[in-house]
Amino acid sequence: MFVVGTFYFFAIFLIFSSLSVIFSKNPVNSVLFLILAFLNSTFLFILIGAEFVGIILAIVYIGAVAILFLFVVMMLDIELIDIVFSVKRYIPLAVLFSIVIISEIVYLTVVKTVKGNLVLEPSSVNNTESIGDVLYTKFFIDFQLSGIVLLLAMIGAIVLTHIYKPSIKRQNISHQNSVTRLERVSLRNPKNGEGIDA
Amino acid sequence: MLSISYNHFFILSVILFIIGCFGLFLNRRNMILILMCIEIILLAANINFVSASIFLKNLDGQIFSIFILTIAAAEAAIGLAILVVYFRNKGGIDITKINELKD
Numbered sequence: 001m002f003v004v005g006t007f008y009f010f011a012i013f014l015i016f017s018s019l020s021v022i023f024s025k026n027p028v029n030s031v032l033f034l035i036l037a038f039l040n041s042t043f044l045f046i047l048i049g050a051e052f053v054g055i056i057l058a059i060v061y062i063g064a065v066a067i068l069f070l071f072v073v074m075m076l077d078i079e080l081i082d083i084v085f086s087v088k089r090y091i092p093l094a095v096l097f098s099i100v101i102i103s104e105i106v107y108l109t110v111v112k113t114v115k116g117n118l119v120l121e122p123s124s125v126n127n128t129e130s131i132g133d134v135l136y137t138k139f140f141i142d143f144q145l146s147g148i149v150l151l152l153a154m155i156g157a158i159v160l161t162h163i164y165k166p167s168i169k170r171q172n173i174s175h176q177n178s179v180t181r182l183e184r185v186s187l188r189n190p191k192n193g194e195g196i197d198a
Numbered sequence: 199m200l201s202i203s204y205n206h207f208f209i210l211s212v213i214l215f216i217i218g219c220f221g222l223f224l225n226r227r228n229m230i231l232i233l234m235c236i237e238i239i240l241l242a243a244n245i246n247f248v249s250a251s252i253f254l255k256n257l258d259g260q261i262f263s264i265f266i267l268t269i270a271a272a273e274a275a276i277g278l279a280i281l282v283v284y285f286r287n288k289g290g291i292d293i294t295k296i297n298e299l300k301d
Binding site: 003004007011014015018019021022023027030031034037038041044045048049050052053056057060061064065068069072073075076090093097101104105108109113114115116117118127130131134135139142146149150152153154156157160161 | 201202203204205206207208209210212213214215216217218219220221223224225228230231233234235237238241244245248249250251252253254257258260261263264265267268269270271272273274275276278279280281282283285291
């Protein structure tokens with residue numbers, strides 16, 4: 001009973017916050033509601049016993065992605081754009097879309113559904129341990145590939161946003177090392193009472 | 199006895215997916231909201247994967263959810279980088295102005 005109530009609470013909250021993401025005018029509000037949606041789905045994951053994915057969702061999405069969004073939104077100084085939506089233009093697309101989705105829902109919830117209710121049984125191996133067991137053995141290649149994807153994303157983001165300005169002075173180490181004494185200092189012998197013309 | 203079945207989670211993820219797709223059509227001008235809608239769609243996929251993994255007692259769904267998370271993070275980073283560059287060049291993020299290849 002507690003599980004069912006908690007599920008409905010978080011599910012309704014999740015739907016509400018994701019509706020607010022797409023309907024709020026101010027992008028900052030949208031990002032904050034997105035964070036709320038991620039937080040709710042974290043609670044849902046923890047509720048059904050997938051603690052590792054839930055916590056990773058909180059760390060990665062809330063801690064990195066949503067904060068990145070927030071930085072960009074605050075940096076870009078975006079004017080508020082009114083929602084432009086004409087219902088008539090999208091009616092054929094909407095009908096097609098809803099037919100496909102409703103038939104999929106009916107097929108998957110009635111015909112090919114996964115039977116059985118949620119049983120939360122204490123097990124000897126916890127969730128994180130069992131994920132670690134297969135992640136580094138069965139899915140080793142995929143794990144490495146996802147690392148490469150992240151590296152690629154990092155390099156791509158740096159290359160895209162990097163600005164090259166010729167006016168900025170940079171350290172050129174080989175140039176520094178190839179300088180000789182004669183280029184920098186010279187020996188003068190000033191007379192008494194006179195300076196040195198530059 | 200009330201209890202939760204897989205269908206609850208399935209319908210929840212379908213609702214989230216539809217909200218994300220609807221947002222893509224609704225906010226056709228603000229590029230950052232389009233990226234956020236893609237995040238919602240990926241979250242719906244994640245919920246579906248994880249709940250199916252729990253109810254089928256098979257861990258592969260949770261592993262794939264972690265991979266989806268990785269791809270989503272990469273996509274958000276690249277998308278926001280493109281957004282920043284676009285804003286720098288155009289002074290706005292109105293995507294209806296991306297039609298210069300037409301001329």
